[in-house]
Amino acid sequence: MAKIIGVLAADRIVAGVVEANRLAGEVRTFPQAGSSSEELLGTPAEEIADLIRRQIDGLTQGTPADVVGIGFAGVIRDGRIEESPNLQQVKGFHLQEYLSASYGRVLVLNDADAMAAGIAATRGRLESLVRVWTIGNGIGYGRYPQAEGVWEGGHMVVSLDPKEKYCGCGGVGHLEGIMGHAAMRRRFLDMEPDEVFAEAKAGDVRCGAFVKLWHRALAAATATSIHLDGPGKFYLTGHNARFLDVERLNVDLVEMVRMSSLQGSLFEIVPTSDDIAVVGAAVSADRARYAL
DSSP states (O other): OOOEEEEEESSSEEEEEEETTEEOSOOEEESOTTOSOOOSTTOOHHHHHHHHHHHHHHHHTTSOOSEEEEEESSEEETTEEEEOTTSGGGTTOOHHHHHHTTSSEEEEEEHHHHHHHHHHHHTTOTTSOEEEEEESSSEEEEEESOOSSOOOGGGOBOOOOTTOOOOTTOOSSBHHHHHOHHHHHHHOTTSOHHHHHHHHHTTOHHHHHHHHHHHHHHHHHHHHHHHHHOOOEEEEESGGGGGOOHHHHHHHHHHHOOOGGGOOOEEEEOOOOHHHHHHHHHHHHHHHHHHO
């Protein structure tokens, strides 16, 4: 049986062996919980690649890995990291080429796409369209099956207000500039995001108006996806998915998607799990080798 490895590399590296669309055994993580090692921020690109290799080799224990899938944060084209806003030092690095000499088949894909593939695999939906929003420090948009394109959904323009310039990329009116954790901290210099949502519930007018904008921004980006890719279920995950009011999202979405043939989309919050993305990265790599 082929040994298939999945890896997620975002703020940390998580790797595991995948069999029958499930993790087989324990995952390896760097840095480990409680470790004094710093996260990947600032680590040179080749060192990150070598750390990924170390986690893979720790899983294979001398047995060659036949297939390796790596979900990496950023714009990925043909295995090359064209942009990675949170790990800017890897811009331009051809991670897939660097690791291909060590393993049978390597596929590098966006981490949100890996999450979408993981949801599809673990829920028996590998023949269906699966879309996921990852809501955390930034905003990711994952799609399975993968399609040609950039798919940086977090940078969809959802506002024409020139004052909406909180996105870390510098763009105006972006979804991430409204919903992203880092963007919220830039907007509310006197409050943390948790406090903003708590104050909104307590009746604070300023915070309440922002929470309304926050939900409508996601509904707008989702409506754009529906108008381009058709209706369906949208999965929501990430640390800040806890702030979501799905009922409010549904109401906003109905206002924005009026053509009857495009109605009927649903939102579902799924638990945040690195394991799902690890499975998705592995499954994507495994299926890609048969598509050649």
